[in-house]
Amino acid sequence: MDPAIRFVKSLFKSYYSSASCKLKPPSNLDKREFAFLFFDRGEMIRHVGFHSEEKLRSFIKSGPPSHIYYSSAYYLTPEEKDMDLKGWMGADLVFDIDSDHLPTPCKEKHDKWTCLDCGFVGKGLQPERCPNCEGRRLKSESFYLCRSCLEAAKDEVFKLVEEFLMPDFGFSSNEIHLAFSGRRGYHLHVESEAVKELDQYARREVVDYVKAVSIKPEVHGFHLAVKGSYTPPSLDNPGWRGRIARGIYSFLSRASLEDLVALLPPSRRHEAEAILASKDILLKAIESSPPRWAALLKYGRRFWEGLIAKAVELQHCEIDERVTTDIRRLIRMPGSLHGDTGLIAMPLTLNELDTFDPLRDAVAFREGEVKVYVEEAPEISLMEMSFGPYKNSKVRLPSAVALYLLRAGLARLV
Numbered sequence: 001m002d003p004a005i006r007f008v009k010s011l012f013k014s015y016y017s018s019a020s021c022k023l024k025p026p027s028n029l030d031k032r033e034f035a036f037l038f039f040d041r042g043e044m045i046r047h048v049g050f051h052s053e054e055k056l057r058s059f060i061k062s063g064p065p066s067h068i069y070y071s072s073a074y075y076l077t078p079e080e081k082d083m084d085l086k087g088w089m090g091a092d093l094v095f096d097i098d099s100d101h102l103p104t105p106c107k108e109k110h111d112k113w114t115c116l117d118c119g120f121v122g123k124g125l126q127p128e129r130c131p132n133c134e135g136r137r138l139k140s141e142s143f144y145l146c147r148s149c150l151e152a153a154k155d156e157v158f159k160l161v162e163e164f165l166m167p168d169f170g171f172s173s174n175e176i177h178l179a180f181s182g183r184r185g186y187h188l189h190v191e192s193e194a195v196k197e198l199d200q201y202a203r204r205e206v207v208d209y210v211k212a213v214s215i216k217p218e219v220h221g222f223h224l225a226v227k228g229s230y231t232p233p234s235l236d237n238p239g240w241r242g243r244i245a246r247g248i249y250s251f252l253s254r255a256s257l258e259d260l261v262a263l264l265p266p267s268r269r270h271e272a273e274a275i276l277a278s279k280d281i282l283l284k285a286i287e288s289s290p291p292r293w294a295a296l297l298k299y300g301r302r303f304w305e306g307l308i309a310k311a312v313e314l315q316h317c318e319i320d321e322r323v324t325t326d327i328r329r330l331i332r333m334p335g336s337l338h339g340d341t342g343l344i345a346m347p348l349t350l351n352e353l354d355t356f357d358p359l360r361d362a363v364a365f366r367e368g369e370v371k372v373y374v375e376e377a378p379e380i381s382l383m384e385m386s387f388g389p390y391k392n393s394k395v396r397l398p399s400a401v402a403l404y405l406l407r408a409g410l411a412r413l414v
């Protein structure tokens, strides 16, 4: 066996056997399908069922697997290999927030992508299509341990919970289970009778609501022209009505001259300075009761629609729709180790999230050092220390850092 794999396996084994192991098996364990990846086998082992937590834990300790998943769905016979015969009984509502999908400025520095059709290489957030050949087959190479990206993902979790799941959908904090993904983001599982039997179309509606897909501002009271009696939307209104109002307010309060110019048609761009100069008056107009939206409407249709688009962009939540709409999704088990980073997919309460620092708190192996040869690696921040950058160097590193580099294919044991 490759010595690096032997080393990594022994670390994983020690974690799953230790008292500090955070593994948190799902509720209704005997109704879930489990799936595993192993270090020395290529294919995923799935359709595994367990009747007790004890059996699951001993299976994991004896492996140990590199990745551990379970189904968001509940099945009558989880071991059945034919999906149609498994007896689907319902599923948790799952959300995946991945910093890969968030437009953080630091991506320009640490992420690149390659077009598999024409070979074009770009930096930053991966686009939908290659700008050179319009191809869709793009491969991204992203750096996982970026603090700013992880912070952006955390903000998105708070937005999902505090703007949508609790106030709009009415879920309580006991129904929302949260975990760090072990790499670039967070997973949220809603376990509630209210969502269990939703089919993929109903889940699609949830996604569209949260992402504001095809949102119609008029439905929420944002009219270009008002006829008859009308109660204007205000900052404290529930749902998208209040959210758009707050988004406009927040955009406007931070807008620069260029931001405003971009919302105006060429013939009216000269008005941007006047808008900027009267910013405080405009914000007061939104705060007043009832709000006076006419103060903004007077700058024309394009400005009004642009403001609303900016508000929606700020207020929507960037969730991975494939995860939420899939009623048979396999998701990483909270408390298990992520096989590509060696970090713990740490289960968290909403209160813990505020102070949670994945690069400090999700580190599983805090002791020991190991000597590795690093071909090339960027600077890594882990356990509140910085390591590297390295290029063709032999270094003695803490186990957690060496583990990360080994799994990322950037180093080998010496």
Ligand SMILES: [Zn+2]
Residues within 6 Å of the ligand: 115, 116, 117, 118, 119, 120, 130, 131, 132, 133, 134, 135
């Ligand atoms: Zn291309």
Ligand SMILES: [Zn+2]
Residues within 6 Å of the ligand: 104, 106, 107, 110, 146, 147, 148, 149, 150
């Ligand atoms: Zn970043």
